[in-house]
Amino acid sequence: MPSNAHSLLPFNTFGLTQSANNIVMLHHREQLAELAEHAGPRLVVGEGSNLLFTAPFEGQVVVNRLKGIHVSDAGDAWRLTVQGGENWHQLVCYCLEHHMPGLENLALIPGTVGAAPIQNIGAYGVELSRFCEQVESYHWHSGETHLWSAQDCAFGYRDSVFKHQAKGQLIVSVTLLLPKAWQPVLGYGPLAQLGEQATAQQIFEQVCATRQAKLPNPAELGNAGSFFKNPKVIPAQAEALKLAWPELPVYPAENGLVKLAAGWLIDKAGLKGTAVGGAAVHEQQALVLVNRCGASSEDILRLAALVRDRVAQQFGVQLEPEVRMIGPHGETHLDEALSWLN
Template sequence: MLLTQASLAPYNTFGLTQTADRLVVVEQREQLLSLWQARQDEPLLIVGEGSNLLFTAPFHGLVLVNRLKGIAVTEAADAWLLKVEGGEIWHQLVCWTLEQEMPGLENLALIPGTVGASPIQNIGAYGVELAQYCEQVESLDWHTGETVLWSAADCAFGYRDSVFKHQAKHHLILSVTLRLPKAWQPRTDYGPLAQLGEQAEPRHIFEQVCATRRSKLPDPRVLGNAGSFFKNPKVNLAQAQALQAAWPGMPVFPAGPGQAKLAAGWLIDKAGLKGTRVGGAGVHSQQALVLVNHGGATAEQLIRLADLVRSRVAQQFGVRLEPEVRILNDEGETNLDEVLSCLS
């Protein structure tokens, strides 16, 4: 059913009350042909759970909400191949794979959002990224109406990045095929998982990840948020070493040849920003990486708070933070600087 002037409040975990000119919830693939044939010359936005979106204005176009469901399993000699429809909830998939004794995704437990959104951000946590398990992505090209199959290499995965954030933003992800090797190896070399040791079982890792995330991250059903607002910044090794010398105890992680990754939450915390508010928007009091809606926050307040955080961290550490959250204006994706220029 196609809705006009539809509220986007149910489709973004910040709970912001913007609207879309047109909105449709897609539950069956058969809907897509008629939708595509009746398409108009208008901006397109594809939404899963809306757990990584910041709407700064009413959206003047069509919003497609992906609710396609289904999991098909093919067993190979060395792995399980799972073709998962894009509207499946990611955390529910992780739980299902463990119940079926198909481990591998446990480090990615409790990441909000749908399976269809997972390759867009190349979701990751605790030393694991989707790219390590992605075999293939199936999408619908909204410009041509054609179904496209993408190999993992085609997806151009990077840190919280993929081709679907750039050249292929107009693609609706129909399904993601995951390859889970039967020769499972635990990944416990990151943060709180280290205490589990190399002999940890998948369920132990899953429980530790869930406990850690729940202890730090607010439930968006209680306190509006979009998870980690900023990416963990990458710097060169020389800068990382200089910062560690000036700030003993600063966490630093390897990030490829000549590069290091810093913990954005640590930087924000040490800049004294926990609990800082701009109107109804605030930096979470327990996890500084999360910006929250304390009630009645506006998009402008969240944007000004994000700018304040970015400015303070740059001033204190000489490091520029980039949002992980997708910032949207009336026609599609934009960035923090463009929105700020419109506000000033």
């Protein structure tokens, strides 16, 4: 690492020893005007739980540590305005402790509140978009904040406006509406066995137990959670795949498409435990790539390409990474990052 570079090791859960030219901790809004004067590449980071640094970052990394939770009564719902640097799981716990259920299906999703709308985080049949009322962002070039309604956010599956025309803006705060007339969401996986009388606390505990059993702790084994999105295909393709593999899990998706379980595809392709250098496909959850032993960015990239290509060969399904890949000057993608290695 160059002598004038700063280590990104504390700011990425993959445990990679990449670096940045400059790292700034953002604790107060008053810092924004000064930070906006930076002329080079800039990257906003929460807890680095969905990032893969593919190369040294030749710019400034801003670590969002804005804190605060404000709750008000909106009649038939609780309105929470949460600063972007708050930890997401701690927010879920806060809501349950204060008798405001709704987020329990999203327990133990790593990262900050500011990262949640970028990905439109989701798990066990619930997405952030279900509860998001508005998002406040800061535009570095204009120096102004902007309020995005839920509709303006253009939420999709692991997608939002903040990955496209609003990419790179800092998420200052997120406002959520949690209906007082709470309804459990029990249609996915182990939650169905809880029964319709399940409480929010029971759902929370089941989600936590399931995630802890299946997903490695980044503090013990470097990873960025689910590496690939669940692919969406047309019903005819899903039906053809079901003829060959009747046990293939399928779920309804928007626009008449069908969602397949990426982890199942990777597992059935015989890839669990497959390693490239220090990187490997996790033995318990094939959807997770792990830093098993001093992996480099190149190890992870080559392993991701191997997994994608093997699944495409066996099932004719193209996997797309969910993890955000960051190159020297900002966002990149798998093929581009691989091209720099060759």
